[in-house]
Amino acid sequence: MKQKIARIFTVAGHPLVLGTLYVIVMAMGNLPSDTAWLLSLLVLGLVTMPIVVHNLRKLRKGTYSNFDVSDQNQRKGFYPFAILLFLILLGVIYFMDFPKTVLYNIANFFVMLLVMALFNFKIKASLHAAISFFTAMGLFSISSLMGILIMALAMGTTWSRLELKRHTRTELLIGALTGSFFGMISLSLS
Secondary structure: OOHHHHHHHHHHHHHHHHHHHHHHHHHHHHHHHHHHHHHHHHHHHHHHHHHHHHHHHHHHHHOOOOOOOOHHHHHHHHHHHHHHHHHHHHHHHHHOOOOOHHHHHHHHHHHHHHHHHHHHHOOOOOOOOOHHHHHHHOOOOHHHHHHHHHHHHHHHHHHHHHHHOOOOOOOOOOHHHHOOOHHHHHHOOO
């Protein structure tokens, strides 16, 4: 039963799911409707879908042992791809003249991704934990209740990664602290 619950949390708190929903909620809550939709579509088209396709292809080829890229050595190929996608997104956001807060928040997330990639040289810090805590902190700018609910999801997601034996406590702690730190920066930018 614990394994089933853990799988639910790990899917609900998956970085692609939670990260994409975060962008949509933040965009809808802080930007004019047309700008919010455009930003949401850009993130889906330039980051989320390319990562889904990339991870599925690598999984089918046997390069990745699972969709989450839970192997530290396999992440060495994932992070450069994700970083490139965020660089492209940052360039598009900059040249399309989005509000500065959008650019700053995406740049903040990008720096967090770089930090996580650097950690990966020594330890497989949890991207699930980092993104779920980042998201929870940022959503406090929209609603305290939403922030509390996503914080509970972040804690459940972190537990699930330990329960499923995808991470150690240290890897989860590093991810949670990193996500919380950059999430607080995001909260201050909103």
